[in-house]
Amino acid sequence: MKRQSLALLVSASILLPSAALAQLSVCGVSPSEIQQFGGFGADVSTIGDAVQMQVQLTPGVSNYLQFEVTQPTDIRLEATDDSGVDPVMVLLDISGNEVASDDDGGGGRASRIEASLNPGSYCARVYNFSSNTGPTTVQLGRLEHTPITMGTSGGGGGGSDPCTASTPATALAFGALNGAIANGNTLSITRTGQLTYHRFTLDSPLTLTLNATNPDADPVLRVYDATGNLIAENDDFDGLNSQINIQGALSAGEYCIAISALSDGSLPIEFSIAEFNEQAFLSARYDSAEAAPAIGGNHPIDDVGVISSSFSGDVLVGGVARWVSFEIREPSLMLVQAFGNGGADPQLYLYSDRGEKLDYNDDSGSGLDSQIARELFPGRYLIAVLLYSYDEGESSKPVRLSVTRYVRAQ
Numbered sequence: 001m002k003r004q005s006l007a008l009l010v011s012a013s014i015l016l017p018s019a020a021l022a023q024l025s026v027c028g029v030s031p032s033e034i035q036q037f038g039g040f041g042a043d044v045s046t047i048g049d050a051v052q053m054q055v056q057l058t059p060g061v062s063n064y065l066q067f068e069v070t071q072p073t074d075i076r077l078e079a080t081d082d083s084g085v086d087p088v089m090v091l092l093d094i095s096g097n098e099v100a101s102d103d104d105g106g107g108g109r110a111s112r113i114e115a116s117l118n119p120g121s122y123c124a125r126v127y128n129f130s131s132n133t134g135p136t137t138v139q140l141g142r143l144e145h146t147p148i149t150m151g152t153s154g155g156g157g158g159g160s161d162p163c164t165a166s167t168p169a170t171a172l173a174f175g176a177l178n179g180a181i182a183n184g185n186t187l188s189i190t191r192t193g194q195l196t197y198h199r200f201t202l203d204s205p206l207t208l209t210l211n212a213t214n215p216d217a218d219p220v221l222r223v224y225d226a227t228g229n230l231i232a233e234n235d236d237f238d239g240l241n242s243q244i245n246i247q248g249a250l251s252a253g254e255y256c257i258a259i260s261a262l263s264d265g266s267l268p269i270e271f272s273i274a275e276f277n278e279q280a281f282l283s284a285r286y287d288s289a290e291a292a293p294a295i296g297g298n299h300p301i302d303d304v305g306v307i308s309s310s311f312s313g314d315v316l317v318g319g320v321a322r323w324v325s326f327e328i329r330e331p332s333l334m335l336v337q338a339f340g341n342g343g344a345d346p347q348l349y350l351y352s353d354r355g356e357k358l359d360y361n362d363d364s365g366s367g368l369d370s371q372i373a374r375e376l377f378p379g380r381y382l383i384a385v386l387l388y389s390y391d392e393g394e395s396s397k398p399v400r401l402s403v404t405r406y407v408r409a410q
Contacts, residue, residue: 027064027123028096034123037067037140045070045119050141052148057085057128057136059360064092065124067140069117076141077124078149081109083134086236089113090125103129104218104235104262106149114143129236131289131347132388133362162228163256169197172257172273176203186274194265198257200273205249207276210257212269215240218262219269226254235262238288247276287320289384292351301325301382307334310404317346318396321384325353326403329378333406336372337364338385344397348372349384362388 026034036042038051044067055063069075079087086109091099099115099122106112109130126138139148163169173180173187177200180187189198212219218240222233231250237243240263259271285291286299293299301323304311315322328334338346348370350359358381364371368388385399 027092034064034066037065043068044075045073050139050145052139054135058133059131062125062127074116074143077113078139079111080137085128085134086130087111087136088129092123094121110149112149163197163224164228169199172198172200176201181274186272188272190268192268195260202252207249208246209276210244211272213241214269217264217267220260222258224256289321289349289386292355292382307405312402314398316396317385317399319390321386324383327380333375335404337402338370339400345388346399347386351382353380
């Protein structure tokens with residue numbers, strides 16, 4: 001009888017009308033993922049003061065904060081960067097459609113959205129662009145309420161008008177850029193000001209890498225063709241620095257680069273342009289643990305072999321990730337730990353040998369040490385150990401890496 005009832009229940013669920021199924025989604029996600037803004041689903045049209053929530057940001061996790069609008073209202077949403085996180089906000093309607101989005105519009109890494117909304121239910125999706133974990137304060141209010149972020153009024157803003165043939169711009173090189181950056185050379189300039197345009201000419205197809213650095217300025221890069229069409233843009237490729245990699249060769253012709261600052265346009269920005277180097281690009285991704293190198297390739301990996309019970313050893317970690325590989329031969333629960341012993345703040349990344357990112361952790365528990373616990377199938381895996389912060393020229397720091405294998409009791 002129980003089996004018959006279950007079968008009937010399953011059949012009935014299949015016949016639910018689409019309207020009933022639609023009610024199972026709020027802002028495009030399960031209702032279980034939704035938090036009411038301020039704990040009560042604030043009505044931004046009638047609140048006396050702006051409402052705040054503190055949200056813990058974890059890499060790869062989105063927070064959905066629902067609120068109401070009962071009459072046409074100009075609203076402001078903000079998320080702070082006080083703890084070092086880099087919040088990104090997306091404003092969604094009740095169906096999950098994107099209304100607006102922002103990263104760094106609050107100044108620094110803070111986010112700010114200002115929008116005119118009609119009556120309805122909305123959600124602020126808040127997630128972390130950076131790889132660290134920490135709290136952000138999210139504020140919901142109207143435009144007359146006092147903001148909690150500084151905005152981009154400090155000479156920045158990051159915007160640029162399209163660069164056309166009539167736009168004033170300085171030349172990056174005498175003659176074609178191909179010759180200026182031939183044989184692995186890099187062309188570099190330092191510029192200041194809110195927005196500058198720089199032209200270059202290609203006399204033959206070329207791939208390019210462009211960099212703009214100074215995290216205090218938070219630079220933004222844009223590349224336009226001769227008619228003002230935007231080819232590529234980037235903000236926050238590496239922290240608050242920007243990078244554009246044009247891997248498909250640009251055709252011969254005229255081009256223009258716009259360099260602007262999202263936070264402070266009065267600060268110097270170091271700009272460089274060079275021919276795209278595939279190996280340098282891949283190595284940089286491995287060094288930052290954004291991707292895993294191939295086992296048996298050219299990138300250095302310490303192989304500790306098959307883990308039958310446990311492994312423990314010290315690794316020196318500096319400005320780049322230290323990679324360690326291991327193998328297991330039966331399904332196991334693996335506990336990976338990185339101990340800084342008070343002198344380092346390590347981060348842990350776990351990848352499969354196919355390059356799939358399986359897990360990440362920073363600051364497990366109350367300290368600065370990191371820990372990943374993951375059930376894994378037989379195969380080979382890679383661990384990356386990376387310091388949370390590192391100053392150029394600083395000595396490498398020892399980190400104790402521990403890998404312990406657990407199996408199910410028989």
